[in-house]
Structures are given as structure tokens and as C-alpha cells.
Amino acid sequence: MESKSDTAAHHIPVMVSEVISLLDIHPDGIYLDGTIGLGGHAKQILSQLSLNGRIIGIDLDEEALDICKQNLHASSSVSLFRASYSAFPQILARAGVSAVNGILLDLGLSSLQLDSRKRGFTYSCEGPLDMRFSSQGTITAEELIRDSSEKELARIIWEYGEERYARRIAKYLKLAKRVSCVSELKEAIRRCTPPSHRNRTYARVFQALRIAVNNELDQLKKFLDLFIDYLVIGGRIVILSYHSLEDRLVKLKFRELKQKGQALILTKKPLRPSAMEIQANRRSRSAKLRAAERIA
């Protein structure tokens, strides 16, 4: 059986050297990691901090936070909070912090979540159709499929998965007697889509449902509208996103802040992982990194 530490051992943080170099860490600074996960990036940030430096770490996933605590050896420089990163102003207030020197958001899923047989995040791992980042989240993917109309499901699959057979898939999902586990969802998709590139079709539908279950785009929009006021002048933000819908929101917000004279964009085009990194960690392949600095 897989132990927590085995799971933690095979989560590989993405584009670590780029993240650390763009954050331009000040040893005495305060850093917000809004999706701290298992603490892979945070560990590297921590290694650059003095005893006066501090990390405020947020994640929705209780299990990830437990492992993160172990991975960071319960360092007194790190404060962990179970919350959505979109609620970061309240978390900073609770931590007695009014502004930070740097913010990291590493969106998407950790290996802990992807490989879990209890959560149904991917088509390659059988399990119940849960897909919530937090067990305290409101609605599971099974409930979403059951309670949404065919039209609403088609919208979700089209908008969040950019899947051309969205309407057909939604119809089959509503016709199916039960869609409560990964194999049942795959079977419904299989019955109504052509066999070519089927895994990509699965991936798009799973992504769409996950985004809807966790209300991911609204969380990101809420965060993007707020973060600049909580960065010190000269403070930096680095965001790693894993699909075009998120990356687009980040790009547009950075551009807006640049036009207002509030931010300098540090990455003209999003940075991508090197071929070597992708070879070593296939899960990094869709990452896009954007960074900006507050200038006013």
C-alpha cells in the first residue's frame, strides 16, 4: 500500500529554478504560496530565507497540508492555512501581515491528487467521481452530473474543456443510469465519441468537470483582482498555469496592471519547461509561467 511519504516523494515541483529566480527572494521577506500543495516550491523558497523570513502557505487540500508540514519539518517560519487562495486577504490578516514580498500560485493538481484512487481526478485512475480539492467542498463531480441539466453540462464541457462533442457527451451523461465513478464516466464518453484521440477527449471532459466542481476560474479571477494591493512595491508574483483558460486570465490581468502603470511584466511570453524537465517530469509539459513586479 502507498504511504503518505511515498506519495510525497514522487511529486515533482515544476520549473523550480525559474520560480525562485523570478521571485528574487529577499532573505528577510514574507512570501505567500497560495497553492502550497506538498511544499515542493515552498521548500526551495524557505532555503533562501533567513530566520526573519516567513512563508504563509495556503491550500484547500487537508491531506496535502499534512504532508507539506512534514516535508517542511514543521518549520516555525512557515504558517499553513486550509482555505482558498482567493481568500488570501483574510489569511494575511489572521497572520498579522499587511503586504508580502512575493506571491506564488502553482495552479492545477499535485501528484498526490492525480494519483489518488479516492478522488477521480483523472481518467487513468479508477475511483469515485469526487474531484473536489477539499473534502469540505460543496459538490462532487457525481452530483454535478446528476443535478445539472443537459444544457448546463454541455456548456461546462464546451467552455471549460473546449470539447467539440460537448452536446453529445452531455446527452449521454444524462441518459446513463449511473455516472458515479471514473469508468462509468469514461464509458458514457466512449459510447458517443469517435475512437481517435479518445484519451484527449477523456482529458478534456475530466478537466471541464474539475474546473466546474471547484469553481476554479472564479477563484482565480477573484485573486487576480486583489493581489496587487498586497504586494510591496518591488514585490513579485509568479503564476504557473496548466491550461489556456487560466493562462489567458493571468495574461489579461498583468496587461491591465501594466497599462495602469502598477506592474512591470517580467515574462513577455510565458516561460515553458525545458525539454529536459518535460522528459524528467511529463506532468510539467503543459505549464506556462508568467511573472510580474509591482512598481507603483
Ligand SMILES: C[S@@+](CC[C@H](N)C(=O)[O-])C[C@H]1O[C@@H](n2cnc3c(N)ncnc32)[C@H](O)[C@@H]1O
Ligand atoms: C500543482 S499543486 C501545487 C504543488 C506545490 N507547488 C508543490 O510544489 O508541492 C496545486 C495545489 O493547489 C491547490 N489548490 C487548487 N485550487 C486551490 C484554491 N482555490 N485554493 C487553495 N489551493 C488550491 C491544490 O489542492 C493543489 O494542492
